[in-house]
Amino acid sequence: MVSKKRLYNGGLNGYQAPVVPKAPRSLRRISHKKSSAGSDICPFELLATVAGKLLQESGSSASSTSPERKEQIIIPEEDVKQEPLELKINPLRLDYLDQGCTAESEFVPEPSNLKLKLEPALKDLPHSDNDSVLEHTSVMTTSDFLKEVSTNVKLEASNDKNGVNGDVCDANIDTNGTKVQTDAVEDLSAVKSCVNNCVLSKSFNTTHVPFYSDPAPSACFPRHRNNVKIGIRDDDESYCSFNQHVTKMRAYRFQSRAGYRRIRKMLTTTKHWKSIPKLKDYENSNTTSRGVKAFDQNRKHIYMRERCQAESASKRRKLSHHDSKPDYVQETSSESISNIPAAKSVTSSVISHKSSFQSKDGHVKFSIKSFKVPDLYIEMPETSTVGSLKRTVVEALTTILGGELDVGVLLQGKKIKDDNTTLQQTGISLNTDTLGFILEPNLPQVSQKEPSLFPSFDNHEPLPSSPASPIVDVGFLNPSIDPPVASCLDNQIENNQESKQASIKEMVDAKAIVPIRQLNPEALQIVPMNHKVTKKSELSQRRTRRPFSVSEVEALVEAVETLGTGRWRDVKIRAFDDANHRTYVDLKDKWKTLVHTASISPQQRRGEPVPQDLLDRVLAAHSFWSQNQSKPHGKHQTEPIQTLRPVKVGQEFEG
DNA sequence: TTTAGGG
DNA sequence: CCCTAAA
Structure with a gap:
């Protein structure tokens, strides 16, 4: 389980160092820098x-x-x-x-x-x-x-x-x-x-x-x-x-x-x-x-x-x-x-x-x-x-x-x-x-x-004109003409391209x-x-955008309810251990956006709608953990969670 | 490496 | 999502 760290690390790299040059690790980044161009x-x-x-x-x-x-x-x-x-x-x-x-x-x-x-x-x-x-x-x-x-x-x-x-x-x-x-x-x-x-x-x-x-x-x-x-x-x-x-x-x-x-x-x-x-x-x-x-x-x-x-x-x-x-x-x-x-x-x-x-x-x-x-x-x-x-x-x-x-x-x-x-x-x-x-x-x-x-991009933009956005195939596909397929790139493809x-x-x-x-x-x-x-x-390459699915949100909410908001690495391991593309930073960021989303009117929300119940849990957990430093607890603090769920926003977790 | 936040 | 200062 733990082993994953690496994985994510890779993903994360950016942080500190500009480290770029080397590379292997940072998947994200591109290392080369060249000055000469x-x-x-x-x-x-x-x-x-x-x-x-x-x-x-x-x-x-x-x-x-x-x-x-x-x-x-x-x-x-x-x-x-x-x-x-x-x-x-x-x-x-x-x-x-x-x-x-x-x-x-x-x-x-x-x-x-x-x-x-x-x-x-x-x-x-x-x-x-x-x-x-x-x-x-x-x-x-x-x-x-x-x-x-x-x-x-x-x-x-x-x-x-x-x-x-x-x-x-x-x-x-x-x-x-x-x-x-x-x-x-x-x-x-x-x-x-x-x-x-x-x-x-x-x-x-x-x-x-x-x-x-x-x-x-x-x-x-x-x-x-x-x-x-x-x-x-x-x-x-x-x-x-x-x-x-x-x-x-x-x-x-x-x-x-x-x-x-x-x-x-x-x-x-x-x-x-x-x-x-x-x-x-x-x-x-x-x-x-x-x-x-x-x-x-x-x-x-x-x-x-x-x-x-x-x-x-x-x-x-x-x-x-x-x-x-x-x-x-x-x-x-x-x-x-x-x-x-x-x-x-x-x-x-x-x-x-x-x-x-x-x-x-x-x-x-x-x-x-x-x-x-x-x-x-x-x-x-x-x-x-x-x-x-x-x-x-x-x-x-x-x-x-x-x-x-x-x-x-x-x-x-x-x-x-x-x-x-x-x-x-x-x-x-x-x-x-x-x-x-x-x-x-x-x-x-x-x-x-x-x-x-x-930088790489995630999405292609489909051209209006062409029905499909450009298609990418990995491998050679037919060179011959392909009708435009509208395929999008899959992750796989992306991967291929990657570096x-x-x-x-x-x-x-x-x-x-x-x-x-x-x-x-x-x-x-x-x-x-x-x-x-x-x-x-x-630097740039911005990772491809991968919106969180409702299920991912749910997993995140659940993990946060349990672990609190200050232990993103644990959240990652707990709920996204197998999602290499979700780093703990991503989870933290997602949580941040969820909290924001939950606080705004539904009309203002964009993207795939997140069930209100999940948003309610987000607010509850956020409120809860804001008051209770998650850290202190130590290991499992599931209790709060339970409390939270049922309850609405933050009412009584404690009480 | 992680956390925590700003961008 | 990215970038980073801090820790």
């Missing part, structure tokens, strides 16, 4: 930016273009490994494909990485090189991702706006074992990204996503049957726990031809993406950029604005022209990322870009293949729900994004500091291949790496992206940190 953060912004762009593009394309649809899909790959308790997400990448995409060799999913994740769930996956289409692939859509981000961050790039209605997708996130579904249908049809942690599975309505790698740009797609292609990449990272990779792909559809899908991958690892031309169309008019390689048609031109310092983070590629239809791309899409101070800005910028997009002359086109996010470590309690995991991730991203990021522009490995220099002057227009972006934290907060812990850590690493894509940290001193400086964030994230 800062650098890592940046990547997220990139994502946001990219996503924003994609959205725009998609939207724009849709609108602008013709009927054809284009979809972009991003598929991230991830490697997830689970550790029993912790998950780490390593680098997060986003890869972004431009429309056209060409796939790069990389693209091919690697079994090793992917499989880990995918296999269980998906069998189908990849392979389809052939063409396949995967209908269900686990993917996260960027859009969703964005949504979340936007939500938190307030990025405006609303996905929806994109206009593209595209397909509806369901995104599932699988995390180690867990799968979450969100059904989101987003307009974004175009973009989807995945998060590592999770594997996202997404199904497109119509679209299939095949994995494939594209060989040559021109060749573009091996197949395009489907409208959409998805590229998945793994980078293999052997990241510990988890890696996340995100690849974005876009798919296009072409009218008749199949859509061409292009995929681009980003290599994280690799070098730069060169421009690959794809083309779908693209007519682009745009034109040319100056010197940039020949991307012709590509759609994107990026514009970089000089506005601020930063510019977009990622690179872009150029697309080649592939076909002529470009739609999808639309130049607009090009991402210009101009600055991206914050996600917000990014978004906005993106938007703006559209309009400006066209500026024709001298635009340098380039695409950003992917960017990686620095490692983020997240610890979550096992009891956390998937939803909480998601939120945590979002929160982390938000946090990151929240701060402003500066984008550093690297050309041939050198950072270009002068924001006023024109692309032409810098030579960027001519050397897009060596163009790289660095995200620099401008925020406080993060430390370089890992930094933060995120996950997600670390997102930034990957350096190619050369292009450089870890932020290095670069910015400022960021670091600034970073001093927001304690808030840091702390919060770290």
Whole structure:
């Protein structure tokens, strides 16, 4: 019996010490603290930016273009490994494909990485090189991702706006074992990204996503049957726990031809993406950029604005022209990322870009293949729900994004500091291949790496839209699409999740992206940190809320009647010895709330109603023990109890 | 580790 | 529920 102490202890830990670091014990808490987060953060912004762009593009394309649809899909790959308790997400990448995409060799999913994740769930996956289409692939859509981000961050790039209605997708996130579904249908049809942690599975309505790698740009797609292609990449990272990779792909559809899908991958690892031309169309008019390689048609031109310092983070590629239809791309899409101070800005910028997009002359086109996010470590309690995991991730991203990021522009490995220099002057227009972006934290907060812990949440919030709240499965569930199930997380699930850590690493894509940290001193400086964030994230994890049931209340009341109000440990042992999630502190707190509840009018009470008789007993016991120190008694003082019960409030216990 | 309270 | 000062 007694043995339990430990149990609870664990739960309780928090008290005294900040002890966090270690860990094992405190289940609740997350131990990691990392100070460094800062650098890592940046990547997220990139994502946001990219996503924003994609959205725009998609939207724009849709609108602008013709009927054809284009979809972009991003598929991230991830490697997830689970550790029993912790998950780490390593680098997060986003890869972004431009429309056209060409796939790069990389693209091919690697079994090793992917499989880990995918296999269980998906069998189908990849392979389809052939063409396949995967209908269900686990993917996260960027859009969703964005949504979340936007939500938190307030990025405006609303996905929806994109206009593209595209397909509806369901995104599932699988995390180690867990799968979450969100059904989101987003307009974004175009973009989807995945998060590592999770594997996202997404199904497109119509679209299939095949994995494939594209060989040559021109060749573009091996197949395009489907409208959409998805590229998945793994980078293999052997990241510990988890890696996340995100690849974005876009798919296009072409009218008749199949859509061409292009995929681009980003290599994280690799070098730069060169421009690959794809083309779908693209007519682009745009034109040319100056010197940039020949991307012709590509759609994107990026514009970089000089506005601020930063510019977009990622690179872009150029697309080649592939076909002529470009739609999808639309130049607009090009991402210009101009600055991206914050996600917000990014978004906005993106938007703006559209309009400006066209500026024709001298635009340098380039695409950003992917960017990686620095490692983020997240610890979550096992009891956390998937939803909480998601939120945590979002929160982390938000946090990151929240701060402003500066984008550093690297050309041939050198950072270009002068924001006023024109692309032409810098030579960027001519050397897009060596163009790289660095995200620099401008925020406080993060430390370089890992930094933060995120709290887990208990509940998911169901999305209104989706019938079910995101579902989480432990284990991979089908990656395929799942209808939204409304399942909630069970404790079990929560447990599983519990301590996950997600670390997102930034990957350096190619050369292009450089870890932020290095670069910015400022960021670091600034970073001093927001304690808030840091702390919060770290500590935080708030246990999942578990309202006391009537039976628990009854047991508590009974125990208190017997033991009094000053012996919570005994109460715990006596009545909740087997409820590991109820600590003596919890019982004490519950008693406190019961006393309060009993003192207020029924109308004011919330939650599951507690029978009045129990409340009466609460008041009686409270009154009784207030007068009689429970302690003195020593062992059993059941007497009072009996007295109390029958009696009303506190009348006569004694007498 | 527990208790006791404030947040 | 969390966090902590005290014990």
